[in-house]
Amino acid sequence: MRYMLIIHNDPELHPTPGSPEWDQLMADYGEFSKQLVDRGHTFTGDPLNDPSTATTIRVRDGETLTVDGPFAETKEWMSGYYVVDFDSLDHALAAAAMVPSAKYGSVEVRPLAEM
């Protein structure tokens, strides 16, 4: 079954580019991806740019509404994701605990609704 690991971060708690913690984090992400490959998991995943770069579209009555944002009230925002095939939730949870950003923010584990 495929699961999405949704990474949420509070930018105030998360390392920033240029710091030694950031370099370590990037190295850890490289290691994490390598682990997934070594264990034979097929996966996709990418980091996301921050919410200030987001645009939201709604189509109502045939009309397209475009707004800047969203700027959520919460401090945490989605900063990246993986979609990985696992045998069961336990494996997905074990992998989620190894996502480097889990130390700073949180990782939500959601099964994909297979159609």
Next chain:
Amino acid sequence: MDGALESVYRADRGRVLARLIGILGDFDLAEEALADAWAAAAASWPAAGVPDNPAGWLVTTARRKAVDRLRSETASRRRQRAWGELAITWDLGDGSDPIPDDRLRLIFTCCHPALSLEAQVALTLRSLGGLTTEEVAKAFLISPSAMAQRVVRAKRKIREASIAYRVPSPDELAGRLGAVLAVLYLIFNAGYLPPSGTELVNVDLCDEALRLCGVVVELLPDEPEPLALAAMMRFQDARRQARLDDDGVPVTLEDQDRSRWDGKGVAAGLALLERAQDMGREGPYGIKASIAALHVAAPRSDLTDWAAIVRLYDRLLAWEPTTVVRLNRAVAVAMADSPAAGLALLDDPELAQGLTGYHLYAATRADLLRRSGRLDEAVVWYGRARDQTDNVAEHRFLDKRLEQLAASVPGAN
């Protein structure tokens, strides 16, 4: 229900259901098929007699019923079943062979940490305890429809998120076993100290927790913590009769008539604890059971070895650095040393803040103030404790204390 059928149901239901979930890969289908098989048993056993291996008969019959159900279902409904019909076309046999015991897989699945604690409790009681959703709802004082919804949601999550039907691997076992034991102890305590209502002790849930813990002990014979939990529940259970006086007012451990404790239950608890301790791996339930053992071993309350209890709480804090453990430790310090020493620990701002609104913090503080002779303050804190619990029996106890204090403090009421 026929007596023979009833006893088969009580003895074998959990095991049969666990096996069926293992075969069918689906909680709902297993429950429906078991209900069908049960109806078939009720129709045929009274005339034909109970089969030699009723559990095997039920599993075989339920498998056939499940196949019937799947055949008559629409394709879309079938797709919602977890493993579908893969496994159930196997050779069914004649039901005379002993069935493998899948109850451990079932209990670890019901108590999976990805489910809410309430759902874990409800699923465990329904599937292994054999309680109906209505009975579980009643025990936890929520509406049957809310409880049913909780169960439906949990079963859906097990299916949709692929929570595996398995016993955790050895490196996961300690943590996952802790979750199972926490659920069992919660069930026991829900029976022992219900949050409201007129009865202090809800006998059925205590018995159910003891029985389920016995199943875990039987299935994981090399683990000390289930034994220790079983011991702890036995000790608490042995004091059941002495916990209320003739008027239904709770009696503190200190004032209980120890001759009313169930000596057989205490002995059974001590034997279980000894088995756990012989394994030499101490865990939190082992420590808690040792504390309970020191209480029941004292022939009089003033002969309790409080210093040893304080040392055990120190060790427990390494496992569970919680405010509730610190509260209990403060009581032990008060008894071993002085009420003032206990009160000093309760004054800790972090502890006081963490336990704001918890009636046992207020009641403990009131008790230590009373023992220190600070009666005016004790009255205030007993009053707070009373406001913070809905349990009628606890109210009676706190009212009694307030009456006693009113008699000795002029002007207090």
